[in-house]
Amino acid sequence: GDSVTQMEGPVTLSEEAFLTINCTYTATGYPSLFWYVQYPGEGLQLLLKATKADDKGSNKGFEATYRKETTSFHLEKGSVQVSDSAVYFCALPPNAGGTSYGKLTFGQGTILTVHP
Amino acid sequence: DTGVSQNPRHKITKRGQNVTFRCDPISEHNRLYWYRQTLGQGPEFLTYFQNEAQLEKSRLLSDRFSAERPKGSFSTLEIQRTEQGDSAMYLCASSPMGSYEQYFGPGTRLTVT
Numbered sequence: 001g002d003s004v005t006q007m008e009g010p011v012t013l014s015e016e017a018f019l020t021i022n023c024t025y026t027a028t029g030y031p032s033l034f035w036y037v038q039y040p041g042e043g044l045q046l047l048l049k050a051t052k053a054d055d056k057g058s059n060k061g062f063e064a065t066y067r068k069e070t071t072s073f074h075l076e077k078g079s080v081q082v083s084d085s086a087v088y089f090c091a092l093p094p095n096a097g098g099t100s101y102g103k104l105t106f107g108q109g110t111i112l113t114v115h116p
Numbered sequence: 117d118t119g120v121s122q123n124p125r126h127k128i129t130k131r132g133q134n135v136t137f138r139c140d141p142i143s144e145h146n147r148l149y150w151y152r153q154t155l156g157q158g159p160e161f162l163t164y165f166q167n168e169a170q171l172e173k174s175r176l177l178s179d180r181f182s183a184e185r186p187k188g189s190f191s192t193l194e195i196q197r198t199e200q201g202d203s204a205m206y207l208c209a210s211s212p213m214g215s216y217e218q219y220f221g222p223g224t225r226l227t228v229t
Contacts, residue, residue, distance in 0.1 A: 032216050043220040089158050093216035102172045104218055106158030
C-alpha cells in the first residue's frame with residue numbers, strides 16, 4: 001500500500017541555518033505530494049504542494065521538488081527563522097490518477113526547533 | 117475567512133464514559149474527514165464523508181466509534197465506553213469537490229482518565 005517515510009527528528013537549528021527534511025514515498029502511479037505544517041497548539045496547514053513529476057512547490061521560503069526517479073519530495077529552506085519552529089508532515093493523497101478522494105497518508109512528522 | 121472549526125477543543129473524561137465531538141467544515145466543501153493523531157505520530161485516517169454519505173472507514177474505527185454527517189454539513193464523532201487508549205487529538209478536515217487538498221481544523225484533544 002501507499003506509504004510515506006520522513007527523516008527522523010527532532011531537528012534543532014540556529015536561526016538562518018539551512019534546512020532539509022527528507023521525505024520518500026511508495027505509491028502506485030505519480031500522485032500529488034504535499035507538505036503540511038503544524039504550529040504549536042494549532043491544526044495542520046498546507047505548506048506547499050506539487051502535482052506532477054519535476055514540479056517545484058514553494059511557499060514562505062520553503063521549497064520541495066517532486067523527484068519521481070527517487071520517489072522523493074524533500075523540504076528545504078535556505079534560512080530558517082525562530083517562527084518556523086513547528087512539526088512538518090509529508091503527505092500523499094490516495095489512488096494516484098484515480099477518482100478516490102479519501103484519506104491522506106502522512107509521514108510520522110519531523111519536529112523542527114529553531115533557536116535565535 | 118471561516119476555516120474548519122471543531123468543538124470542544126479539549127475534553128477530559130473518565131474511562132467508560134461516552135464523548136461526542138463536532139466538526140463544522142468550510143461551507144462549500146462537500147468532503148469531510150476525521151483523523152486521529154497521537155503524540156509523535158502523523159494523523160491516522162478514521163473515516164470520510166462525501167456530502168452525507170460515509171464512503172470509507174478505517175479499521176481503526178472500532179464498534180465503539182461512530183461518525184455522522186446527517187445533512188451533509190457538520191459532522192459528529194462519538195466514542196462510546198471510552199478507554200485510555202482513546203486519548204489522542206481528533207482532527208477534522210474538509211476539501212472541495214475535485215481537490216485532493218484537505219483543510220484541517222484545530223482538533224479536539226481527548227484525555228481519558
